[in-house]
Amino acid sequence: MEFDTIITNGTIVDGTGKQEPYVADIGIQNDKIIDIGDLSHVDSSHSISADGQVVCPGFVDVHVHSEISLLGGRDQYAPLMQGITTHLAAPDGFGWAPLSPQRAQEFWHYTQFAYGDAQVALNWQTPDEYLSIFDGNIPANLYPQVPHCAVRLHAMGWDARPATSDELKLMEKTTREWLDAGACCLCLGLDYQPSANADLNELVYLSKVAISYDAIYAAHIRYQLIGRKAAWEETIEIAQQAEIPVHISHERVDAESVEVLERVDQEDIDLTFESYLYPAGMTHLAMLLPMEFQTGTPDDMLANLENSDVRIKSLPYLREKLGQGNQIVGYNKSGRYIGKLLSEAAESESKSYEEFAYDFIQDELAIETFMMPWVTPPEENEKVLNRTASHPRMMIASDGVYNIPHPHPRSYGCFVQYLGKFVRERKLVSMKEAIYKMSGFPAERFRLSDRGKIAKGLAADIVVFDPDTVADRSTWFDSVQPPIGVNWVFVNGVSVIENGNVTGELPGKVLRKGR
């Protein structure tokens, strides 16, 4: 027998979270793992020594704004350098298919804060047409979710009201198109337009469609309109009414969520969540406006902001949300103040923080992105992060944003930070458990049957890293920094990272649930 590649003598951490690490060789042929064990007697044209290194399944990132950046640009390989081999599409329910070119353009404008200046065609009549742009053009795998924002826009535009029964039927039709195309999950961004306008009835209705395909429900929950605790509870309500497994995006274990998590345990609710484990989020300032002024297309919203009453009502609201003005500018249309604090930018224009923010949304035509530090004290943040890092329902996901001048450090560092800081330095999680939270757990949860584990016959998505040195290097003010210690990454049997260097190969596939 002969293999294309043999990875020899590595410590295999298999992604199941159950098997203890063990030393073995792995044989790869074409895109599959063919054998595991002592393969010293086997020929191979390509043998890689993994002495002293961990060999584990490629990581699965279930919440990441990478689908466009995987097609090209500065950050095309940034997630791979951390070992991420599969990306879920449509985070926060963002998507542009199937929409008319005009609606797609409107929604591109709305989502540009998370996708940068990329040029895309924006004319996809079906989910399959959209997914076809990735075939042969991406270095990692892309796994679709149903983008609720596009589903709702397609049925009823930007209307800020509950759907009629006819509109629900239209939404069901588009949801089914995505599920038929292999989507694994109904994904929502309930603080974003137009998803924020969906009522519980709509969410349950569409969840029942999703679960009929064994797809799950994942959401950026409704923090803004109903508050965090109620938003967790609404998610539980959906789990119960639609009998669907639910997943909550970018969360953490603190006093507020722990109460709900206790109830989840007691009532045995099928709920998971994900964390990136940094004490700051990233989004657009527009999200800090009162929700009633965020509705409509970006142009509608901008026209609304011209109204002096809207300004008067918004400023106190912004003042409260902006706190000390320690938000960091990540991106905006004109390229101003990149990497600076909002407080510095406001002072340079002799404006209050809230005046600056309001004007900035207008001047930048609502294309602006900020890192937003948590408002709690740093010592408390570290406690919360530590507590979150080992929670049994938690998996790692980056919420990375790419192709913008100054991304959040999680874009280049999330998965390796977990290995360096939380596993090696703080010893809060075993290597076996950590790898599970980055591979086997997300794969199982999102119905990815042939990945997320090291086993014979599964896809050869494999990471080789040095457990003694693996670490992130991206920081708040210098965030475009590749990690160290990730030496080899294989996607579908092809090496995309070799000895820590990008090869330029594009072996990624569109993965489809049930195929």
Ligand SMILES: [Zn+2]
């Ligand atoms: Zn989100």
